[in-house]
Amino acid sequence: MTVVLAVCVAVTFGVSIYMMLGRELMGLAIGVFLIGHAANLSILAMSGSPVIQHDKAYQTAEFKIPPVLESDQQAKDWSEAQLIKAEHPEQDVVNPLDEMVDPLPQALILTAIVIGFAVMGFLLTLIVLTQRRAKTLDVNELAKMDLPTPSQAH
Amino acid sequence: MSGSINNFIILFCVIPLAAGLLSVPLVGRSFPSRVIGTLSFASTFLLAVYLLIQGYADNTIYVSYMGSWTAPFGISVVFDNLSGLLLATASAVALGSYIHSYSTNASHIERGYFHPLIQLLMFGVNLSFLTGDIFNLFVSFEIMLMASYALLTIGASKKQMSQAYKYVMLNLLASTIFVIAAGMAYGMLGTLNMADMALIVKTKLASGEGLPVGFTALAVMFLLVFALKGAFFPLWFWLPDTYYTCPISIAGLFGGMLTKVGVYAVVRTFPLIFTQSVADIASVDVNPTRTTILWIIAVAAAFTMFLGVLGAVSQHEVRRILSIHVISQVGYMVFGLAIMTGWALAGCIFYMIQHMVVKCSLFLCCGIMEKHAGSDDLDKLGGLLKRDTLLGVLFFVAAMSLVGLPPLSGFFGKMVIIQEGWNNGLWWLSIIGLATGALTLLSMLKIWSYGYWNPEPKKYPQAAKPENVKSSSRSGYIGIAMLVVLALFLGFGANPVYKFADRAGEQLVSPDAYIMAVLPKERIKLVNPELAAKLYDGIGHDRMSEPLDEEPMIISASYNKEVHP
Numbered sequence A: 001m002t003v004v005l006a007v008c009v010a011v012t013f014g015v016s017i018y019m020m021l022g023r024e025l026m027g028l029a030i031g032v033f034l035i036g037h038a039a040n041l042s043i044l045a046m047s048g049s050p051v052i053q054h055d056k057a058y059q060t061a062e063f064k065i066p067p068v069l070e071s072d073q074q075a076k077d078w079s080e081a082q083l084i085k086a087e088h089p090e091q092d093v094v095n096p097l098d099e100m101v102d103p104l105p106q107a108l109i110l111t112a113i114v115i116g117f118a119v120m121g122f123l124l125t126l127i128v129l130t131q132r133r134a135k136t137l138d139v140n141e142l143a144k145m146d147l148p149t150p151s152q153a154h
Numbered sequence B: 001m002s003g004s005i006n007n008f009i010i011l012f013c014v015i016p017l018a019a020g021l022l023s024v025p026l027v028g029r030s031f032p033s034r035v036i037g038t039l040s041f042a043s044t045f046l047l048a049v050y051l052l053i054q055g056y057a058d059n060t061i062y063v064s065y066m067g068s069w070t071a072p073f074g075i076s077v078v079f080d081n082l083s084g085l086l087l088a089t090a091s092a093v094a095l096g097s098y099i100h101s102y103s104t105n106a107s108h109i110e111r112g113y114f115h116p117l118i119q120l121l122m123f124g125v126n127l128s129f130l131t132g133d134i135f136n137l138f139v140s141f142e143i144m145l146m147a148s149y150a151l152l153t154i155g156a157s158k159k160q161m162s163q164a165y166k167y168v169m170l171n172l173l174a175s176t177i178f179v180i181a182a183g184m185a186y187g188m189l190g191t192l193n194m195a196d197m198a199l200i201v202k203t204k205l206a207s208g209e210g211l212p213v214g215f216t217a218l219a220v221m222f223l224l225v226f227a228l229k230g231a232f233f234p235l236w237f238w239l240p241d242t243y244y245t246c247p248i249s250i251a252g253l254f255g256g257m258l259t260k261v262g263v264y265a266v267v268r269t270f271p272l273i274f275t276q277s278v279a280d281i282a283s284v285d286v287n288p289t290r291t292t293i294l295w296i297i298a299v300a301a302a303f304t305m306f307l308g309v310l311g312a313v314s315q316h317e318v319r320r321i322l323s324i325h326v327i328s329q330v331g332y333m334v335f336g337l338a339i340m341t342g343w344a345l346a347g348c349i350f351y352m353i354q355h356m357v358v359k360c361s362l363f364l365c366c367g368i369m370e371k372h373a374g375s376d377d378l379d380k381l382g383g384l385l386k387r388d389t390l391l392g393v394l395f396f397v398a399a400m401s402l403v404g405l406p407p408l409s410g411f412f413g414k415m416v417i418i419q420e421g422w423n424n425g426l427w428w429l430s431i432i433g434l435a436t437g438a439l440t441l442l443s444m445l446k447i448w449s450y451g452y453w454n455p456e457p458k459k460y461p462q463a464a465k466p467e468n469v470k471s472s473s474r475s476g477y478i479g480i481a482m483l484v485v486l487a488l489f490l491g492f493g494a495n496p497v498y499k500f501a502d503r504a505g506e507q508l509v510s511p512d513a514y515i516m517a518v519l520p521k522e523r524i525k526l527v528n529p530e531l532a533a534k535l536y537d538g539i540g541h542d543r544m545s546e547p548l549d550e551e552p553m554i555i556s557a558s559y560n561k562e563v564h565p
Helices: A001-020 A025-047 A072-087 A104-134 A139-144 B002-022 B030-058 B081-103 B106-110 B112-128 B134-150 B158-189 B194-206 B215-230 B239-243 B247-276 B287-316 B317-339 B342-373 B389-403 B409-423 B427-451 B467-472 B472-493 B493-510 B512-518 B521-527 B528-534 B557-563
Strands: B064-066 B075-080
Touching: A001 B158, A025 A104, A025 A139, A025 B158, A025 B239, A025 B467, A025 B528, A072 B512, A104 A139, A104 B134, A139 B158, B002 B030, B002 B064, B002 B075, B002 B112, B002 B467, B030 B106, B030 B493, B064 B158, B064 B239, B075 B081, B075 B512, B081 B112, B081 B247, B081 B342, B081 B472, B081 B493, B106 B112, B112 B239, B112 B247, B134 B158, B134 B247, B158 B194, B158 B215, B194 B247, B194 B512, B194 B521, B194 B528, B215 B247, B215 B287, B215 B342, B215 B472, B239 B521, B247 B287, B247 B317, B287 B427, B287 B472, B317 B342, B317 B409, B317 B427, B342 B389, B342 B467, B342 B472, B342 B493, B342 B528, B389 B409, B389 B427, B389 B472, B409 B472, B409 B493, B467 B472, B472 B493, B512 B528, B521 B528
Parallel strands: none
Antiparallel strands: B064 B075
């Protein structure tokens, strides 16, 4: 799964960087949108493997514990499971966290998507207005526009 | 007692947000929106000053947990000395340029949602000064940037539209990198709360386990993002082209404040997390990431200072001189960061606040100069000292504060930073800093001699009689005068201000106080029992005297409610 994600991220990054290297504002905008998607996908990979070594959470320096459990009861079950496991390492205890994927990165992605959507709307409006005012969307021509004239005084 | 104060700090976000929303329906009527806006900035300023003094006296860091979810799971809002100083200054700068805007803003700009946008900008800025969570920092950056995109293109003139895309695109790209870096930080450390990250890094260093693979790369990614917002050396190219296009009061606010938010983010996160000092951990010689990052920052500082000031000397229009000067001044702050001792950070913070005030007042002076001459080209200016003596005095004080002549504010910032650099083996940066100071004087004298001392050119536009300009921009003078008085206070009252800045610097270099204020005791015990024992040793009252619970942490709502009923 992580490999598939990695390939997706790499391809999306590649395409978006190619688009951003163009000299046309519309293509630049598409590149920026795509790179946002690539970023979101790469965060998704952070939650990829379910929960790391939670059984050692309070013994070693490994800290990644997902911050959410479903209910109060489940939280108690989990802590009891930890205690049983610590006392009898040979016993097979069902642990809810073995099946869960860390949900926090998905929450981060959701926030980033919403923000990205708003920014996308703004950027498209900006491009429409730029086309109306400057009559061009070519970056080279825009760059030449309105640069201050060098002074003749010296 | 401090429990009741703790929840006041969210007012820094609520007040501008409420004022912004209130002024949306009032958009066509400038008087009520101005009253609301002025009250909002004035109240956040007074609140920041009050909390700063109170917090200094009590020696506390105020923390508020959103929705009573304790750190590191909920979002915590933290008000320490650094946040307090910057919040107070940002509100003062916003107030000054807002009052100035009464007389300089065209009516189509006021109707273009200027008032709500400037409030939302301040909402984003205040939130980024307060937040204790990296992802929340990203969100507040986005709030601030959206408002700044809209303010940058307000009025939508051809000149603005042809330059705006640079700022927007680059910041979008930086935001994307920020998201990736935040995700990676979560993958590496399992948390996004700054105090928790600091604690985990400290524990990893102390336990001899070492930092996770790629930690330096992560730090560089964050540095890249913040450097782009703060206009550090290789990433400053967007700044001069954008700041000179928008209306002058907005340009003043941007020039004074926006880059400082980027610098603030570095000042907040790097000493705390990425370049954490290991001086108090006996088992570790040096944090390897710290060495690398400090070198990168030192080189960036040298180029930022020197190339920025060279750019400013080469320009011939007031707005562009001032814009490029922002970069050079950011260089001094980066220099303070590159030393990263407590006293150097205090200098850096002092320089940040004085620069916000001084740079904004210079931009605002430029606005009135433009009213006189109809242009900011130095060739078309002249004779302003005779035409408008008050403006001349205000400009002179602000310019000399920027240069850093001794009794004025810039001197104290530069002196501390350069001295600390000299004492800490960065003598070459100190020499560059001194040379930059001389060139700054040169470029300010250029504006002074062309604009104020040169004989008046024959072709001043007839409409701009001196009396007309003066009578039509009274609020402009008030705005500038307020900021200049504040700059003078920072100069002559540098001693008390440095007390706050010094405390802020101490809090930054030894993050124990920050960690202890933000995180609950149970979390510190869970992650680093030795540190918890050390921190809470001898304090032994209320929460600390509870027996160490052997049960593992239950990480859910019930747990949080127990800790914070």
